[in-house]
Amino acid sequence: MNEEVLQDALANPQNVGEIPDADAVGTVGSPDCGDMVRMWIKYKEQDGKKVIDKATFQSFGCQTAIAVASLATQLIKGKTREEALDLSAEELSKPLGPLPPMKIHCGQMVEGALKAALEAESAEKASAPAPITSAPVEQAPTLHDALAAAGKKQGAKIKIVKI
Ligand code: FES
Secondary structure (H helix, E strand, O other): OOHHHHHHHHHOOOOEOOOOOOOEEEEEEOOOOOOEEEEEEEEEEEOOEEEEEEEEEEEEOOHHHHHHHHHHHHHOOOOEHHHHHOOOHHHHOHHHOOOOHHHHHHHHHHHHHHHHHHHOOOOHHHHOOOOOOOEEOOOOOOHHHHHHHHHHHHOOOOOOOOO
């Protein structure tokens, strides 16, 4: 893993926070580590196509998840929904280089949150379970509420990393 890219992304994570008028939101939690990522997406029309205008995230996750989420929000800007859906966890985390085996799920969690948001028809309908590989969690007013609910259900240990 490229430590320099990791440290850069952690020192200055991009697109952190909520989009209040987001078109879609997706949340995924990892039952293995108790970490969680939520992503918001706002679309716009450009040259007759609907493209991603802005993507943001919040993470109660490890440093790798935060770095991948930051990179992912930058990578998908300007892409269509279909183009973004085609991106794998490896592609989203490419600037970091290959992730060590114990960190692969961190990138997959970001991919899951992104896909959950892309597959949500609207922010209101995002509460429907999304077909993702990681464990989806219920939508809640705040990430903290969702995290608390998921943690209670799974009996998971929860790690909170301030960014
Ligand atoms: Fe759980 Fe990285 S997301 S250890």
